[in-house]
Amino acid sequence: xxxxTLLRTGHQQPSWADIPRDLAGMVLRLLPAxxxxxxxxxxxxxxxxxxxxxPLPPPLPLLALEDGTFFSLPYGKTFxxxxxxxxxxxxxxxxRWLVFPRDEGCFxxxxxxxxxxxxxxxxxxxxxxxxxVARYTQMGNSRIPHPFLTWMHIKDLKLEVALxxxxxxxxxxxxxxxxxxxxxxxxxxxxxxxxxxxxxNDRCKCFEDMAFYQGKLxxxxxxDENLLVVxxxxxxxxxxxxVSRIGQVIKGDLDPTVQAWLPxxxxxxxxxxxxxxxxxxxxxxRRKVYCSSTGSMLLMAGHNEFEVFRADIKxxxxxxxxxxxxxxxxxxxxxxSRAVSASQYGISGxxxxxxxxxxxxxTDYLYDKESTSVGxxxxxxxxxxxxxxxxxxxxxxxxxxxxxxx
Numbered sequence: 001x002x003x004x005t006l007l008r009t010g011h012q013q014p015s016w017a018d019i020p021r022d023l024a025g026m027v028l029r030l031l032p033a034x035x036x037x038x039x040x041x042x043x044x045x046x047x048x049x050x051x052x053x054x055p056l057p058p059p060l061p062l063l064a065l066e067d068g069t070f071f072s073l074p075y076g077k078t079f080x081x082x083x084x085x086x087x088x089x090x091x092x093x094x095x096r097w098l099v100f101p102r103d104e105g106c107f108x109x110x111x112x113x114x115x116x117x118x119x120x121x122x123x124x125x126x127x128x129x130x131x132x133v134a135r136y137t138q139m140g141n142s143r144i145p146h147p148f149l150t151w152m153h154i155k156d157l158k159l160e161v162a163l164x165x166x167x168x169x170x171x172x173x174x175x176x177x178x179x180x181x182x183x184x185x186x187x188x189x190x191x192x193x194x195x196x197x198x199x200x201n202d203r204c205k206c207f208e209d210m211a212f213y214q215g216k217l218x219x220x221x222x223x224d225e226n227l228l229v230v231x232x233x234x235x236x237x238x239x240x241x242x243v244s245r246i247g248q249v250i251k252g253d254l255d256p257t258v259q260a261w262l263p264x265x266x267x268x269x270x271x272x273x274x275x276x277x278x279x280x281x282x283x284x285x286r287r288k289v290y291c292s293s294t295g296s297m298l299l300m301a302g303h304n305e306f307e308v309f310r311a312d313i314k315x316x317x318x319x320x321x322x323x324x325x326x327x328x329x330x331x332x333x334x335x336x337s338r339a340v341s342a343s344q345y346g347i348s349g350x351x352x353x354x355x356x357x358x359x360x361x362x363t364d365y366l367y368d369k370e371s372t373s374v375g376x377x378x379x380x381x382x383x384x385x386x387x388x389x390x391x392x393x394x395x396x397x398x399x400x401x402x403x404x405x406x
Contacts, residue, residue: 120195172241197240229247231243
């Protein structure tokens, strides 16, 4: 009897820390949310090691707000990163990087690893050619840009210059859209450089979006939906990247009825355009936000519709597509968009996740009571649903998708 008691006393109950590695991987693959994987890793050192070492699909993206708070899909509870404050990054993001645009010096930060890449200050611009001057035409008592608005006119007229979008194209190339509305231009630099480079005499455009696709930089013009290729070369004296030419590869065939404004007292819509790569193809997503005007001329946003076009660069045309594919879903954002496989998360594809996050065509609008902060558009049913409860009030708040393992 004593021997039996001794055996029972010495027997150790199995520990959750001893869970087999393959079983831990099965559990982790059922946890697509960043928050759930973080909780799994916090259980014990063995589980933390499993979460770091096992090959897993990337987690679902985070939703980043401009006040430094984050949401982990599909949960509606906010969290913050420990350490460096993220409250002043202005909701600009590029993949896994948060962008901190500052006049005294820009930088991008990976909040997961705290890795930092320094970029030139917004005020440090290298002109191409270096001796460029703004040209004007006298019209009565006024001077107007001649023959069109360029970067030099923006500088001379002290127009607002803000960071609209930033892309880390490669270890040696960063591209950004600077400006607001039609007063915008594309600038390039390399990480750690002392200045950005800009073509001073090129006509400013309303660049709606930009994407790095198959080793080339492409930009999308909002007014005519033309797809432009931005050719990059190196400064022979410094080796820094600079824009050598911006050429048209697709002429937009914009329907005349697709405008930001329709006649007064009629239904109106604002148009948003996005570039995103999906399954090796460059797509343009056209989003329509239907609005109604009030007596004070405020626009109240209502339902959303989406149209998707494939870039047929060989034949210089946009080709409309009616499906993303059963395994594809797209996360659309002003600062960063990305297509991902849906099956790796065990959810259905052919969906577009989008944010109510910005004004378009220099137009402010408000949300009606049925609008949500984050929406999901079903390409098959053409219906919109919400994956999250209301995150913010019915007002413009800049937000961005953040992809942890991009």
